[in-house]
Amino acid sequence: MKKLMQALIAVLLVAFGLLYAVDHLNASSGQTAGNTLTVYNWGDYIDAELIDRFEEETGIKVIYETFDSNEAMMTKIEQGGTTYDVAVPSEYMIEKMREQDLLYPIDHSRLPNLMYIDERFMDLPFDPGNRYSIPYFWGTVGILYNTDKVKSEITAWNDLWKPEFRNDILMIDGAREVIGMGLNSLGYSLNDTNEKHLQEAKAKLDTLTPNIKAIVGDEIRMLMENDEAAIGLVWSGTASELMWKKDNLEYVVPEEGSNLWFDNMVIPKTAKNIEAAYSFINFMLDPEVAAQNTEYVGYSTPNKKALELMPEDIVKDERFYPSADMTARLEVYENLGPEMLAHYNELFLKFKMHRK
């Protein structure tokens, strides 16, 4: 019993000691417990240096948390356990959050840097007049392939069905992406809700099973980097980041069409430090900051002024800044409603269970 007490006291002492040390460290870097900002963003979606810079410039301490799907993010915001001040959902999710009254309207007069954003990315159907969201990044979904392993050129979704790619394709673990690809490969819209078309798409995807090596999450970056598979279905930013590291990778937006998406910054109703949220959004809109962030993250920036500051070979690259002609073939995800989303997911689950 005495020993137990001694152990207990020792643990408490260490715990309080550490707590004091953390507090001391924070205080010495000019941060107080009161002024914190909680940012909720996708994994690996910001240059961490910029967070440090923001903290230095404003004295606001940033708590940075990440999510790996829009739905997971929304679930946590709905529950309201954590005081997220800024979040970065995609377009269809912004629409859904707006409908459910989870967002604060944004006062444009408090964001002077908003003028640098390209008109093309403002006032889109998912958020007319940008009342609730401010553009952060945009991009596409496409095929990343290893030119050492893939001898023929890949231009379309339908190329993936070639028998030579047996057991060599990695897919991303997302129902909209995968079912959407099935629909696109048949020439249907990726927002299709026609039951016959959906069943056709599922049946077509089943025939792709022998070629699929695995259906994974963010690990796809590491796996593609280590040459684990010849082909990966990825978001454009993942592709550009990897192509920057490795010369033998190539990215293509399939000719049948694909997904065009936007990730925007919002202030969810869980926000406590709205003042800080505005400073953060404005900071991220600064052309120089946006340029640095874009070069780090690899997605496409909606910031016109930032593009001028960036190297020409990035900005002129049509794979990541597609031409108007190409953009016409791309579609934005629509919010299909919970029933349809559940149906998409059930089809996806059945597809996953389809064995080789």
Place this chain on the structure above:
Amino acid sequence: MQANNRTFYWIPYVLWIALFVVAPLLLIVYYSFFDLNGNFTFANYQNFFTPVYLTMALSSFWYAFLITFFCLIIAYPAAYFITHSKYKQLLLLLIILPSWVNLLLKAYAFLGIFSTYGAANSLLETVGIGARQILFTDFSFVFVSVYIFIPFMILPIFNALDKLNPALIYASRDLGASFWATFLKVIFPLTSSGVKAGVQAVFIPALSLFMMTRLIAGNRVITLGTAIEQHFLVTQDWGMGATIAVFLILIMIVMMIVTGTRKKGVL
């Protein structure tokens, strides 16, 4: 006075059980009766008895069985060896040590080891068998799961074996029983409580593994755990997710009854 004291000691326990065990369970059952729009329904239960979820339940069961089976085959001899070793405590510590490392970290390590150009394949290459796909197969899934769960199987078996009175074994051998007869009639029956505890500790969590199915099996193995994760996080169909959880709990209760109440020596 003493009676008062006793009730006082019960308070933390009762509060804990009520708040963190009973209340969540009731909530799960409650949610399982609602559809996407919050209307009361039995449809989730009907939905569970469709081929999709039944196959999923069967496959969860099958993989959990495989994992438990291999754990047991490896753990029993290992525990036996440890109890008869001079360095009991050290060996036991070595077995427990890996369980202090975060599960995801271990999974990521195996992603590297089993990858096409990883350590496992270079070994196969040098031995002359040649590289093959290890990652994203049933083998890798079961292997990594067994690796993760094995301490939970070894510990209870070790405890049971350690408590076994060696005089009983000597007596059995003296009376002419062979090694196998001694094992089957004396050692194993007397340590079956440890085996049962180990089986429970492995089988039940193995039923609802979900991160492993994506990281190590590349979603080529789909268990009920995967489906629950998807319903709660992606489709937000909490009703269906809760329904699957209810069935998982039922399966677990059945497991507890089957492995728990058998009388001693029946085997």
